[in-house]
Amino acid sequence: MRWTHWVNFPILAIMIWSGLLIYWANDVYTVTVFGHTFVRFFPDWFYKALHIPSRLAEGMAFHFLFMWFFALNGLFYVLYTILSGEWRLLVPNRHSFKEAWLVLLHDLHIRKMAPPQKKYNAAQRIAYTAIIFMGFGSLVTGLAIYKPVQLYWLVWLCGGYSFARILHFILTIGYVLFFVVHIVQVILAGWNNFRSVISGFEVIESEKGAPEK
Amino acid sequence: MKKIKKPKKPLTVEQKITRRNLISFGTFFVLGSAAFGGWKWLLNSPPEQAGVTGAAHRPLRRALNQTELFFKRIFSDNHLVRTYPKSRAAQRVRENSHIGMRDPGFKPEDWRLLVTDSNGQQLRISIDDIRALPKTEIVYDFKCVEGWDQIQHWAGVRMIDFIRHFQLEDSAKKEYMGLETPDGKYYVGVDRESALHPQTILAYEMNDRPLTDGHGAPLRLIIPVKYGIKNLKRIGTMTFSDTRPRDYWAEQGYDYYSGL
Numbered sequence: 001m002r003w004t005h006w007v008n009f010p011i012l013a014i015m016i017w018s019g020l021l022i023y024w025a026n027d028v029y030t031v032t033v034f035g036h037t038f039v040r041f042f043p044d045w046f047y048k049a050l051h052i053p054s055r056l057a058e059g060m061a062f063h064f065l066f067m068w069f070f071a072l073n074g075l076f077y078v079l080y081t082i083l084s085g086e087w088r089l090l091v092p093n094r095h096s097f098k099e100a101w102l103v104l105l106h107d108l109h110i111r112k113m114a115p116p117q118k119k120y121n122a123a124q125r126i127a128y129t130a131i132i133f134m135g136f137g138s139l140v141t142g143l144a145i146y147k148p149v150q151l152y153w154l155v156w157l158c159g160g161y162s163f164a165r166i167l168h169f170i171l172t173i174g175y176v177l178f179f180v181v182h183i184v185q186v187i188l189a190g191w192n193n194f195r196s197v198i199s200g201f202e203v204i205e206s207e208k209g210a211p212e213k
Numbered sequence: 214m215k216k217i218k219k220p221k222k223p224l225t226v227e228q229k230i231t232r233r234n235l236i237s238f239g240t241f242f243v244l245g246s247a248a249f250g251g252w253k254w255l256l257n258s259p260p261e262q263a264g265v266t267g268a269a270h271r272p273l274r275r276a277l278n279q280t281e282l283f284f285k286r287i288f289s290d291n292h293l294v295r296t297y298p299k300s301r302a303a304q305r306v307r308e309n310s311h312i313g314m315r316d317p318g319f320k321p322e323d324w325r326l327l328v329t330d331s332n333g334q335q336l337r338i339s340i341d342d343i344r345a346l347p348k349t350e351i352v353y354d355f356k357c358v359e360g361w362d363q364i365q366h367w368a369g370v371r372m373i374d375f376i377r378h379f380q381l382e383d384s385a386k387k388e389y390m391g392l393e394t395p396d397g398k399y400y401v402g403v404d405r406e407s408a409l410h411p412q413t414i415l416a417y418e419m420n421d422r423p424l425t426d427g428h429g430a431p432l433r434l435i436i437p438v439k440y441g442i443k444n445l446k447r448i449g450t451m452t453f454s455d456t457r458p459r460d461y462w463a464e465q466g467y468d469y470y471s472g473l
Binding site: 006010014022023025026028056057058060061062064065068147148149150151152155161162165195198199200201203 | 230233234236237238241245248252268269270272273274276277280284287288289292293294295354356357358359360361362437438462465466467468472473
């Protein structure tokens with residue numbers, strides 16, 4: 001599980017970057033409410049800073065290579081989680097949605113006590129399961145945009161070609177937001193927690209003061 | 214003198230933790246650096262040799278060609294592009310490129326489609342000959358490699374009807390069809406399956422009117438199973454071959470197949 005997490009990180013970064021190279025060629029998405037445009041994806045300085053312009057062909061070539069790795073890595077992760085039984089720790093249960101709210105309040109220092117948890121708390125369960133569905137969504141919408149004639153039924157499933165492209169874009173924005181929250185949480189969780197994601201174990205001080213594994 | 218070997222002491226818990234941390238972090242950094250090195254290698258890999266395709270990183274071009282082979286397996290004449298009622302078709306149809314159509318000496322009235330069959334026999338076909346064939350209309354969502362799409366209404370003769378009428382079936386057994394503008398400045402290669410797809414059209418009308426110059430008069434390719442870059446305007450010549458014909462955008466780093 002740690003492996004796929006760390007493999008996914010650079011792959012997703014490459015997919016987002018090459019996706020930007022592609023999106024630049026037709027950057028029409030905005031957030032407009034009642035005729036007022038609040039956000040335009042993306043401003044020119046943003047493109048310039050990242051050397052995005054005029055690299056559509058290159059972006060497509062990268063995107064259509066790393067899509068394979070992204071899909072395979074995701075498949076490994078899901079298979080492993082199911083076969084190892086770890087899904088029990090990850091999939092939200094019937095208490096999770098209520099508890100996640102308490103976790104959020106706790107994290108925001110509004111509530112003192114965090115609800116009891118196993119390996120992952122309720123909010124984590126929801127977030128880490130949702131991100132897998134998002135990844136799956138990116139694959140499905142991506143395929144729909146990529147082969148809209150051969151996979152016409154996928155296009156239909158995604159609500160049409162244009163809408164599939166919008167979904168694909170929104171999911172990507174979702175990853176970026178996820179990443180920001182994720183990084184903040186990792187920093188707050190501290191070094192011991194971070195180390196465990198690399199080494200696979202955590203050090204817990206036992207009552208006697210002697211470290212225990 | 215004989216050295217007395219000290220018996221190894223069992224590791225303390227602290228030592229075990231340190232050791233395991235060292236191993237994991239060591240592995241993490243070695244693999245991380247390897248991944249980074251691999252990425253740098255790919256990013257700096259030389260461009261392919263310019264030929265029928267060009268301008269792409271060599272490993273990426275190989276990946277594109279392999280991916281083409283994979284996705285060709287799901288190609289079928291039974292997979293049709295979705296069609297729409299005429300009322301949905303755009304009235305202001307987007308014109309994205311005029312490459313190959315800036316020849317000031319071009320005279321529409323002298324235009325003939327020059328077909329060279331697989332035996333080297335040449336046919337010169339006038340627009341009236343083509344208009345005399347059964348007309349097929351299509352209203353579908355035209356898709357550009359840049360990311361935009363537009364519902365457009367085209368009419369002309371289906372490629373398969375054209376091939377049958379002019380008895381080009383044997384030539385059409387070749388793997389590729391090559392199309393070029395009369396001045397040879399824009400050119401595309403299309404695989405046989407896509408060229409002979411039932412919705413591939415040699416179009417001479419748009420929105421019930423003859424093609425305008427900007428949209429490729431007198432005859433253009435409308436091939437819904439490809440991105441717009443393959444929909445050549447103002448077709449001058451048609452050839453058949455088992456090797457890939459030259460392709461304008463594939464030379465610029467785009468996927469040769471560019472199939473949808």
